[in-house]
Amino acid sequence: MPMRSTAKKFVVCLENEGYEVSLERRKIYRVLPDADAAKHRLIRVIDESGEDYLYPQRFFAPIELPQAVRRAVLAAV
Numbered sequence: 001m002p003m004r005s006t007a008k009k010f011v012v013c014l015e016n017e018g019y020e021v022s023l024e025r026r027k028i029y030r031v032l033p034d035a036d037a038a039k040h041r042l043i044r045v046i047d048e049s050g051e052d053y054l055y056p057q058r059f060f061a062p063i064e065l066p067q068a069v070r071r072a073v074l075a076a077v
Contacts, residue, residue: 008030008031008070008074009030009031009033009062010028010029010030010031010062010063010064010065010070010073011028011029011031011043011045011060011061011062011063012026012027012028012029012060012061012063013025013026013027013028013029013059013060014026014059014060014061015058015059016059019047019055019059021048022047022048022049022053022055023047023048023055023059024048028063028065028073029045029046029047029060030045030046030073030074031043031044031045031062032044032045032046032052034054037054038057041056041057041058042054042055042056042057043055043056043057043059043060045060
């Protein structure tokens with residue numbers, strides 16, 4: 001069985017049309033793995049409600065965070 005990465009992934013929101021209450025443009029969101037969603041061009045993120053929901057992948061861009069920033073972001077959620 002292949003090893004899965006346990007590293008937390010992050011994206012920045014570029015678009016929120018239709019989801020203005022749930023997503024803030026230019027905000028960093030944590031991604032939860034969801035292979036089935038990815039097949040449908042969706043991404044599972046923890047949104048403003050604190051819950052995870054599916055959104056169009058095109059709304060986001062993946063980002064790499066420096067370790068200190070990563071720790072600060074994870075501590076805030």
